[in-house]
Structure formats: C-alpha cells, structure tokens
Amino acid sequence: MNEQAISEINEMIPRLRSQEQTHVREVYYLNNWYRYKKNLKIMGSSELKNARMLFRALKELTQENREFLAMKYDRPKRPTDAYLAEELGMSKDRYVEKRRMIQRELKSIMISQKLKESNGASKWRKK
Amino acid sequence: MLHVLVYFREVVVIEERDEMILKYLKLSFSIDGTKKRIRRLKEEYYSKNLYTRNEPDYGSGRIIVRAYRVETEIVKYVDVLMDLEKSIATKSKKLRYFNCYLEELPLNEREYLYNRFLRQFDVIVQEQVEQAAYEEILEIEDAISYMNGEIPDKLSQVEDSTELKFDELLEVLDL
Secondary structure (H helix, E strand, O other): OOHHHHHHHHHHHHHHHHHHHHOOOHHHHHHOHHHHHHOOOOOOHHHHHHHHHHHHHHHHOOHHHHHHHHHHHOOOOOOOHHHHHHHHOOOHHHHHHHHHHHHHHHHHHHHHHHHHHHHHHHHHHHO | OHHHHHHHHOOOOOOHHHHHHHHHHOHHHHHHHHHHHHHHHHHHHHOOOOOOEEEEEOOOOEEEEEOOOHHHHHHHHHHHHHHHHHHHHHHHHHHHHHHHHHHHOOHHHHHHHHHHHHOOOOOOOOHHHHHHHHHHHHHHHHHHHHHOOOOOOOHHHOOOHHHOOHHHHHHHHOO
C-alpha cells in the first residue's frame, strides 16, 4: 500500500469512531421508558445501563418538558399524536413540532453525556 | 400414607412480609444453628489426617507422594469461620433491636405475633400490627447494612416500580 492510502485510513479512524459514539437514537430509549420502570428489578446489566442513560438525560430537561414527553412515552401503550394534540388543545402539527424539538434537545444531552463518559473511561484506562 | 400425600399436595404460599417476620422471630434459633455449624467445622478440621499419602499418578504411571497442603486448607477454613462469625454478629445485632421493638409493644399485639407465626394458631389477622412490624424490620435491615459499610438495596423495597415518581426513580437508581 502506498503512503497516501495509509494516511487516509488513519484520518478515517477517529472520524468513524466519533460517529459511532455520537450515534444515539433517543426514540429507542424513550419507547422503552415504561418498560424500564416496570422491569426495574429483573433487568440485566446492559438494559440497566440504557435505563440509567435515559433517566440521567431526562434529569437535565426542565420539568415541564419532561412531563410533556412522559405524556406520550411513560405509558403502557403509547397514544397517537392526534389524540394527545386534541387533549392539549393544539393542532397536531404544532404538537409534533414541539415534541421533536424537545427530543432533539434530549438527544444532544445524551450525546454529550456519552462522550464525557467515554473520555473519562479512556483517561482512566491510560493511568 | 394419606397424610403424607395431603401434606405434599398442599401448596403453601408465604408472602415476603410474613417470611421476614417469621425469620426475625426465629433469629435466636438460627444463631444457635450457626454456632452448631462452627463447632462441627472445627471438629472436622482438627480431625483431619496431616500425614503424607501415596497416590497413583495416571499421567506418568508411577506412585507419587502427596502431602497435606497447609496453606490452601487453612485459608479455606479461616474464610468460612470468619464468615460464620460475622453472620452471628449481625444476627445478634438484629435480634437485639427487634427485641427492643417487641418490648415496646402492648401485650396483646406481641402475643398475637407469637401466636400467628411461631405457634401457628388460627387467629384473626391484624393487618396493622403485621405492617408495623414489617416496617420496623426494614428499618433494622437498613441500619445494619449501613453499619457494615454497605449501601442498602433500595430496589428490593420497591413494591410496584411503575407507580414511582421521577424523583423517587432517580433516588432508587442513584443518579
């Protein structure tokens, strides 16, 4: 292999790694919100890790936003957007817009916490 | 023969609360049991043969000499002994606190607990008395685990985790 290809690969590795770390689907965790609560006693270590990750991020949100998300996700069966919009007295589009905005905020929090944790762990390992 | 069959077919379901109260009422017996176990362990250990012995070694096809391995045997023995002694210490602490609680109770309530759990009489169930005793027991468990330098397990005390509020959930998960 020539040197150029090697240098390209070397540049690619950290980029891919950072992509891997910053890839979080917050909807996956939110969909499991109720199940995490219900199975708190019998969960394994990996699921418990996911649950802790979700609740740690939710702690950072304001109480109003958290309750807004809980209306949809913290339930045994998730109600539709149209139903919830009617309950809150706003249009469906407006409701979805607001929910996605909060979820984006949650996602950024989760990513930052994950990065912080992984950086801390790598520093710990080096010592 | 019939008695045995009936006995085996009967399924006895004990609730967690009843189990805990029964366990605490029988603590002195269980302390005696561990003391007996320690005595038996010591007897067993000191009656061991310390001589060397001959054994066939099937790999090389010879007879080899084996000796009593002092280090490993002693470590095993002392570990078990220390565990048992520690358990006796915690149990006697629990017993002391629980007896203090029983002394505070009025006579009829104390009598009720003995009749229901130890003597197994048919008595009218008094929910309040049992619940109060159970709460006291949980408090004792908490205190003992703090004394031993452990963080008490909050999860095991949660009955229905779906009814938890968010702040309580964070407390349970230590976040």
